[in-house]
Amino acid sequence: MAAPAQLGLQNAASPIMEELIAFHDHALMIIFLISSLVLYIISLMLTTKLTHTSTMNAQEIEMIWTILPAMILIMIALPSLRILYMTDEFNKPYLTLKAIGHQWYWSYEYSDYEDLAFDSYIMPTYFLEPGEFRLLEVDNRTTLPMEADIRVLISSQDVLHSWAVPSLGVKTDAIPGRLNQAMVASMRPGLYYGQCSEICGSNHSFMPIVLEFIYFQDFEVWASYLYIV
Amino acid sequence: MAAMLEPDEPAKRRPFKFLGILDVENIPCARDSTLHGLLGSVVAGFGHFLLTSRIRISCDVGVGGFILVTLGCWFHCRYNYAKQKIQQRITRQGMKNKLYEGTHLDPERKRNNRNSSN
Numbered sequence: 307m308a309a310p311a312q313l314g315l316q317n318a319a320s321p322i323m324e325e326l327i328a329f330h331d332h333a334l335m336i337i338f339l340i341s342s343l344v345l346y347i348i349s350l351m352l353t354t355k356l357t358h359t360s361t362m363n364a365q366e367i368e369m370i371w372t373i374l375p376a377m378i379l380i381m382i383a384l385p386s387l388r389i390l391y392m393t394d395e396f397n398k399p400y401l402t403l404k405a406i407g408h409q410w411y412w413s414y415e416y417s418d419y420e421d422l423a424f425d426s427y428i429m430p431t432y433f434l435e436p437g438e439f440r441l442l443e444v445d446n447r448t449t450l451p452m453e454a455d456i457r458v459l460i461s462s463q464d465v466l467h468s469w470a471v472p473s474l475g476v477k478t479d480a481i482p483g484r485l486n487q488a489m490v491a492s493m494r495p496g497l498y499y500g501q502c503s504e505i506c507g508s509n510h511s512f513m514p515i516v517l518e519f520i521y522f523q524d525f526e527v528w529a530s531y532l533y534i535v
Numbered sequence: 536m537a538a539m540l541e542p543d544e545p546a547k548r549r550p551f552k553f554l555g556i557l558d559v560e561n562i563p564c565a566r567d568s569t570l571h572g573l574l575g576s577v578v579a580g581f582g583h584f585l586l587t588s589r590i591r592i593s594c595d596v597g598v599g600g601f602i603l604v605t606l607g608c609w610f611h612c613r614y615n616y617a618k619q620k621i622q623q624r625i626t627r628q629g630m631k632n633k634l635y636e637g638t639h640l641d642p643e644r645k646r647n648n649r650n651s652s653n
Binding site for chain 2: 341
């Protein structure tokens, strides 16, 4: 999750998020260089005594400031499209999880297991244990196996919501009457936090998502335990 | 995740950002590229001035040199960084598979079984 007052991206927990961070660094470096150039040109404009009021044509400069931005845009677009198509790759998933948005909680269904479904409400502040995070903890975490491709089918029961987990690089709209698909895979065990990302009413800020990635064998134990319960 | 600071631990300072946007401390290759760019800018600008004694044009050459050297170092460093990450991933996977060698979880054995059945 984010540190207090964090502005940058969270640490990557999935390969897609690693790629997104690398692309972000690439785009940021280009932005930094363009900004430096523009700052320098502004300082030149403000400090020159030279004026030229009868320019009729300037073929060379026009060529430069057309071709150069086009090349810069291509340098940005190619990695961007590569990642875009990468996020749309769907390998054979190990597990399918349905995440359904409600006002104002998420419900999860593990269709591969019979009768495995639960609701995930925000943990009220007065119920938090020391060390837990305000407005981010839930009563039932979504437990998933790590290092496995997981297909998440996202929809909504009522209004628009959005299922987002920044560390995994996933944000998908939950639209009533529509099923959206996202692939999620974590490289390591841990807790990954997210929040609803589409305005959905008064408690839009109070329907968090917590994914708990654990080892395969522990996940099988957890799933069988829920069956018994 | 936000770590709780111990009482005697100094507070973490905010990372330094060039022009307020480029976090040179945490972005891989950013610091090296920027430092090389600054060096290239000084060399190009000062060298041009020594040759021509024209201040304004030398400043332009310096800025141009900064942009070109930074960009060149950036792409070179990121390319090597990406190759290194891929190699690390392959090594990590290889180490993990080594643990399973000879067992029923060995991916090599599964692949061989699949090929022989085909």
